[in-house]
Amino acid sequence: MDVAQVLHMNEGTSQTSYATNSLIQQKAMSLTKSIKEEAITGVYKTTLASSLAIAELGCSSGPNALFAIQQLIKAVEKLCSKLKRESPEYRIFLNDLPGNDFNGIFKTxxxxxxxxxxxxxxxxxxxxxxxxxxxxxxRIFPAKSLHFVHSSYSLHWLSQVPEGVENNKGNIYISRSSPSNVVKAYYGQFQRDFSSFLKCRAEEVVEGGKMVLTFLGRRSDDPKSKECCYIWDLLAHALNDMVLEGLIKEEQMDGFNLxxxxxxxxxVNLEVVKEGSFTVNHMEVxxxxxxxxxxEEDFSDGYGYKVAQCIRAVYEPLVVSHFGEAIVEHxxxxxxEILADxxxxxxxxSINVTVSMTKLN
Ligand SMILES: C[S@@+](CC[C@H](N)C(=O)[O-])C[C@H]1O[C@@H](n2cnc3c(N)ncnc32)[C@H](O)[C@@H]1O
Incomplete structure (x- = not known):
């Protein structure tokens, strides 16, 4: 699977779009408001920049694309008014993979x-x-061109499915029954990817600039822990049921890993320390x-429908690319049904891991 080509959240504003089904991710961004405010006001106080450059990485489309940006601008404006300083101008860079529905954001x-x-x-x-x-x-931006980088619910996406996970039978991610080589392969891919991410941002962020990153993650040190694997275990359950019904071939299922x-x-901390260009100020779960x-809706028949829609808005393009269009509704x-039960x-x-860090010189 060529992740950079296939991956995109469901576009537009229909019933199955990311724009209509991203409240879990939005809630995660609300929870990190104070961490972001502390970081951006810290950058402004030390630089007093007349032009602040802020990047939102993995912005997707819909209301979340500019959600953190409005929190950040409001925090700077409040500080400017307290310091009786003129507002800076804001240069906002919205990043995602090329398949993202950028036009959907531009219209808003x-x-x-x-x-x-x-x-x-x-x-x-x-x-x-x-x-x-x-x-x-x-690299996405010129050297030393950014004061602040934010990313939420995007860095748990790897650049590729790790190599050597062919024996992860019946699973689509790390699971209780995954062999140890699968766990090792996934962790190795994360280390390589996150380290590349840090190296690139180290070139792009100015000295004293900051990054606040929120991962879909886990509290536990155990990568097989239910708190991080369950949502995908249940999706694997649905796919395995369809193998039993003869709707999906077993080899197809075994070849699908997220x-x-x-x-x-x-x-997260270990990679930041190893890479060495940033210092961690704060880590929160x-x-x-x-x-x-x-x-606000009351679902008397259970929550399964909306959670399934939320996961569908994110994973449908990957499911379609691997299994074909015909089975997606099923x-x-x-x-x-599995989720509702x-x-x-x-x-x-879902567990969120947030880290706030500053670029060293
Ligand atoms: C679940 S969405 C989160 C969107 C938004 N930040 C939010 O919190 O609602 C993850 C986004 O990360 C993007 N993404 C994944 N890997 C990426 C990469 N290597 N470079 C840029 N964007 C990436 C996806 O395309 C997707 O739009």
């Missing part, structure tokens, strides 16, 4: 700016927003209940 930029000026007393500094397509595992890795805080996927209907019986959550 005018209303985003209007709303921001209404919500901030006295208005905000000029805001220039551009798209920056490309993989964040390579390009994801959900790191622990210590695994938070959790989001899967029920958040339903928003996969996510089966998944919905599990969520009635247990409290299911």
């Amino acid at each position: 930029i005018d209303s985003f700016k209007r709303q921001l000026s209404c919500e901030v007393e006295g208005g905000v500094g000029s805001c220039f927003i551009v798209g920056a397509p490309g993989s964040f595992y390579s 390009p994801n890795y959900t790191p622990s805080p210590s695994e 938070s959790e989001v209940s899967w029920k958040v996927a339903c928003g 996969v996510f209907r089966q998944y919905q 599990r969520m009635l019986k247990e409290n299911t959550v």
